[in-house]
Each structure stands twice: as C-alpha cells, then as structure tokens.
Amino acid sequence: xxxxxxxxxxxxxxxxxxxxxxxxxxxxxxxxxxxxxxxxxxxxxxxxxxxxxxxxxxxxxxxxxxxxxxxxxxxxxxxxxxxxxxxxxxxxxxxxxxxxxxx
Amino acid sequence: xxxxxxxxxxxxxxxxxxxxxxxxxxxxxxxxxxxxxxxxxxxxxxxxxxxxxxxxxxxxxxxxxxxxxxxxxxxxxxxxxxxxxxxxxxxxxxxxxxxxxxxxxxxxxxxxxxxxxxxxxxxxxxxxxxxxxxxxxxxxxxxxxxxxxxxxxxxxxxxxxxxxxxxxxxxxxxxxxxxxxxxxxxxxxxxxxxxxxxxxxxxxxxxxxxxxxxxxxxxxxxxx
Numbered sequence: 616x617x618x619x620x621x622x623x624x625x626x627x628x629x630x631x632x633x634x635x636x637x638x639x640x641x642x643x644x645x646x647x648x649x650x651x652x653x654x655x656x657x658x659x660x661x662x663x664x665x666x667x668x669x670x671x672x673x674x675x676x677x678x679x680x681x682x683x684x685x686x687x688x689x690x691x692x693x694x695x696x697x698x699x700x701x702x703x704x705x706x707x708x709x710x711x712x713x714x715x716x717x718x
Numbered sequence: 719x720x721x722x723x724x725x726x727x728x729x730x731x732x733x734x735x736x737x738x739x740x741x742x743x744x745x746x747x748x749x750x751x752x753x754x755x756x757x758x759x760x761x762x763x764x765x766x767x768x769x770x771x772x773x774x775x776x777x778x779x780x781x782x783x784x785x786x787x788x789x790x791x792x793x794x795x796x797x798x799x800x801x802x803x804x805x806x807x808x809x810x811x812x813x814x815x816x817x818x819x820x821x822x823x824x825x826x827x828x829x830x831x832x833x834x835x836x837x838x839x840x841x842x843x844x845x846x847x848x849x850x851x852x853x854x855x856x857x858x859x860x861x862x863x864x865x866x867x868x869x870x871x872x873x874x875x876x877x878x879x880x881x882x883x884x885x886x887x888x889x890x891x892x893x894x895x896x897x898x899x900x901x902x903x904x905x906x907x908x909x910x911x912x913x914x915x916x917x918x919x920x921x922x923x924x925x926x927x928x929x930x931x932x933x934x935x936x937x938x939x940x941x942x
Contacts, residue, residue: 618755618759621776621786622759622762622763622767622776624790625772625790625794625797626762626763626766628794628797629768629772629794629800630766630822630823632798633769633803633804633822633826634804634818634822635801635804636800636803636804636805636806637804637807637808637813637818637821637822638822645805648936648939649936651935651936652932652933653799653801654799655901655904655935655936656795656796656932656933657771657796657798657799657894658891658895658901658905658932659904659907659908659928659929659931659932660775660795660796660908660925660928661887661888661890661891661905662908662909662928663908663909663911663912663924663927664775664792664883664887664912665884665891665909666908666909666910666912667778667913668778668880668887669884670913671782674783674916674917674920674921675917681881682880682884685878685885686881686884689889693888693892698738699739699742699889700738700741700742702886702888702889703882703886703889706882706885707877707878707879707881707882708878709878709881710878710881711878713878
C-alpha cells in the first residue's frame with residue numbers, strides 16, 4: 616500500500632463515518648455500548664499517540680529531554696487556559712530552546 | 719434576544735472558532751512535511767479528510783515509520799467520534815439529499831460544539847454553517863502555508879516542531895481529562911500500554927492496542 620492509497624482510504628473512511636451519523640437510522644447506531652466506546656476511544660488513542668510520539672523513537676523507548684520539556688510547557692499553557700495555537704507555539708518554542716541549551 | 723440576534727451571535731461564534739482553530743492548520747501542514755508527506759498529500763488530507771485528530775494521527779504514525787494499514791486504522795478509529803456528532807446533529811440540521819452530503823463533510827468537533835451551544839434550531843444551523851465555512855477555508859489555507867513553509871526547512875527538530883503534534887493531541891484531550899477522573903485513568907492506562915508494547919510490536923500497533931481499555935470499559939458499562 617502506498618501512502619496515496621492510505622490517504623484515499625482515510626478520506627473515504629472519514630467521510631463515510633461522518634455521513635453515517637447524519638444519515639443512518641437512529642436505532643442502528645444509538646446503542647449505549649457503541650456510544651460509550653466512541654466516546655472513550657479518542658481519549659485512549661490520543662493519550663497513546665502522545666506517549667509514543669514523545670517517549671519513543673524508531674521502535675524503542677527513548678527519553679528526549681527537549682520534547683518532554685515541550686510537552687510539559689504545553690500542559691502548563693493548558694492549565695493557564697491559553698488558546699489552542701498558543702499551546703502549540705509554546706511547545707515548539709520550549710522544545711527548540713531546550714534543544715539549543717542542552718546541545 | 720430575538721431570532722435575528724441569536725443568528726448573528728451564532729455567526730460570530732462560528733467565525734471566531736473557525737478562524738482560531740483553522741490557524742492550527744499551520745501546525746498540521748508542518749507536521750505532515752516532517753513525517754515525510756508531500757505538500758499535495760498534506761493538502762488533500764485537509765481538503766478531503768477534514769478532521770484534525772485523524773489527520774495528525776495518520777501523519778504521526780507515518781512519521782514514526784508505522785505500517786500504513788495500522789496507521790490508517792488508528793486514524794479511522796479517531797474519526798469514529800464524528801459519527802456520534804452526526805447522530806446528535808441530524809435532528810438539529812434536518813438536511814436531506816445533496817445538502818446532507820455536503821453537510822456531512824462538516825460534522826466535526828468544532829462545528830458540533832458551536833451548533834449545540836446555540837439557543838434555538840435556526841441559530842444552530844447558522845452556527846454550524848458559519849463554523850464549517852470559516853474553518854474549512856482557514857484550515858486548508860493554513861495547511862498549504864504550513865506545509866509549503868516547512869518544506870524549505872532543513873531540520874525541523876531545530877524549531878521544536880516535533881513537539882507540536884503531541885501538544886495538539888494534549889490540547890484536544892484536555893477538556894475531557896479535566897472533566898472526568900475515569901477518563902484520566904483511561905488515558906494513563908492507554909499511554910502505559912502503548913509504551914510497554916512499543917519495543918515488541920511493529921510501529922503503529924501499540925497505539926491501536928491502547929483502544930483495548932476503551933473497549934473493555936464500554937463492554938463493562940453495558941454489562942452493568
């Protein structure tokens with residue numbers, strides 16, 4: 616599978632998922648367990664993605680102090696109720712500075 | 719407030735959210751290029767997928783050298799929440815035929831949040847449309863700008879751009895973590911599972927595996 620096929624599959628799949636909610640008969644999708652799964656699964660996947668992208672590299676656990684500092688700074692920005700874009704900028708700037716200082 | 723005021727307030731909400739969130743398309747464009755996607759690939763994702771978390775998930779997994787099937791599966795699982803939004807919006811938007819096909823593309827976190835926050839149905843429809851239009855335009859233009867700009871950079875690590883993806887995920891996750899202890903536990907469990915599995919499984923699979931505690935919690939909830 617080339618990257619373009621993965622992109623095509625994701626585009627088609629994401630659209631189908633959106634349309635399903637608007638168009639499908641209510642009974643089919645309005646199952647409590649399904650609803651709960653769909654509420655919980657983004658939390659699990661996003662947490663896992665954060666962990667993997669910050670603390671692993673090339674299939675191995677790896678502690679990168681600069682990236683970790685960036686994530687910590689993002690958390691502080693969120694605690695201070697900073698807007699989305701400020702959170703992202705804070706993470707990038709702190710990571711870049713930490714990398715520069717730590718060499 | 720009369721109806722017209724409700725509707726102009728909905729337009730204001732929609733434009734505000736759309737423009738602000740759309741700017742983070744810059745971050746997506748940058749993340750996509752860092753992950754090894756081309757500028758056209760980044761732009762097609764924003765135009766046709768148009769759901770940020772799934773887009774970041776795909777590029778993140780690709781950048782980590784993940785298998786494309788597991789990368790796509792993870793991104794699709796994240797897109798599943800839009801189905802729930804569609805269920806909630808169906809009664810509010812009441813769209814049929816070609817307009818439904820168009821409206822479906824706009825069923826995402828931000829449009830749902832703005833639509834559901836409005837005091838009546840007409841304002842909800844207005845809010846949905848205003849958010850969808852402004853976010854779609856801003857998100858796609860910013861993706862192009864972010865991708866194009868980043869493609870000229872030598873080493874994106876110098877700018878700390880590798881921390882932007884995780885920071886975006888954390889920001890999306892934050893309101894849910896703040897609202898519920900159960901969700902905080904789930905997040906910690908999912909992160910731990912993914913990290914423990916990383917040395918033993920191909921890239922991308924540990925992230926999919928982290929959906930298991932969510933599945934477990936949903937089934938336990940049903941059994942009760």
